[in-house]
Amino acid sequence: xxxxxxxxxxxxxxxxxxxxNLHIKKGEVIAIVGPxxxxxxxxxxxxxxxxxxxxxxKHTLEINGMSLNKISDKELSxxxxxxxxxxxxxxxxxxxxxxxxxxxxxxxxxxxxxxxVENKALELLxxxxxxxxxxxxxxxxxxxxxxxxxxxxxxxxxxAVIFADEPSGNLDSNxxxxxxxxxxxxREELGQTxxxxxxxxxxxxxxxxxxxxxxxxxxxxx
Ligand code: ADP
Ligand code: MG
Numbered sequence: 001x002x003x004x005x006x007x008x009x010x011x012x013x014x015x016x017x018x019x020x021n022l023h024i025k026k027g028e029v030i031a032i033v034g035p036x037x038x039x040x041x042x043x044x045x046x047x048x049x050x051x052x053x054x055x056x057x058k059h060t061l062e063i064n065g066m067s068l069n070k071i072s073d074k075e076l077s078x079x080x081x082x083x084x085x086x087x088x089x090x091x092x093x094x095x096x097x098x099x100x101x102x103x104x105x106x107x108x109x110x111x112x113x114x115x116x117v118e119n120k121a122l123e124l125l126x127x128x129x130x131x132x133x134x135x136x137x138x139x140x141x142x143x144x145x146x147x148x149x150x151x152x153x154x155x156x157x158x159x160a161v162i163f164a165d166e167p168s169g170n171l172d173s174n175x176x177x178x179x180x181x182x183x184x185x186x187r188e189e190l191g192q193t194x195x196x197x198x199x200x201x202x203x204x205x206x207x208x209x210x211x212x213x214x215x216x217x218x219x220x221x222x
Contacts, residue, residue: 006020032210034214038213103156144175167179
C-alpha cells in the first residue's frame with residue numbers, strides 16, 4: 001500500500017529525516033511516536049505528498065501502486081484528493097461551512113455528482129454518530145465531534161490511506177478513546193489503512209505496529 005525508501009529532508013543545515021524507509025500494508029493501523037521535534041509531522045507531510053523530500057532523485061514513494069516522486073504537481077494534487085485523507089490535531093474544518101458541507105468539499109473538488117456526494121456524506125456522518133449535528137458549523141461542535149467530522153471528510157473519497165497527525169492531541173480522554181475506537185472499527189469494517197502520529201500511549205498500543213522517529217531514522221519498536 002505504501003512503500004517509501006531513502007526519504008531525506010533537511011531545512012538549511014538541520015537534517016530532520018536522514019534515511020527513512022517504510023512499508024505499510026493495506027488495512028494496517030500504524031502508530032508513529034517520538035520526541036517533539038523529531039520529524040514526525042515532516043515525515044507525515046512527505047508521505048501525504050503535502051511536502052517533498054530534499055533528495056528528489058534518490059528517494060522513492062509509492063502509494064496504492066502509484067509511483068509519486070516523478071509526477072507533476074497537478075497530477076499529484078489529483079492523486080492526493082482521490083487517494084489520501086488527512087486528519088490534523090486541530091480539525092481544520094472550514095468555519096463558515098456546516099459539518100455536512102465540510103465533509104462534501106473534497107468530493108466536490110473531485111467533481112463527483114452532488115446528490116451522490118451528499119448521500120454518502122450523510123451516511124458517513126450517521127456512521128460516525130453525528131446525524132443530529134449535520135447542519136452545525138464547527139464552532140457549535142465539541143472537540144470530539146469536530147474530529148469525527150474531520151474523519152468523515154478524510155473518508156469521503158474512499159482514500160487508500162488516512163494520515164493523522166496527533167488526532168487526539170487536543171481532546172479529553174473520553175473523546176480521545178472514542179476517536180481511537182473509531183479508527184479501529186473503520187479498519188475492521190472497511191479495511192481502512194491508517195498512519196497515525198501520536199503521543200497517546202493507549203492509541204499507540206492499539207495499533208498493529210508502532211514505529212519510532214529518532215535522530216532522523218524511523219525504527220521498529222523494540
Ligand atoms: P515533530 O512533528 O516530531 O514534533 P517536526 O516534523 O514538526 O517534528 O519538526 C522537526 C524539526 O524540523 C524541528 O526541529 C522543526 O523546528 C524543524 N522544522 C519543521 N518545519 C520546518 C520548516 N518549515 N522550516 C525550518 N525548520 C522546520
Ligand atoms: Mg508534529
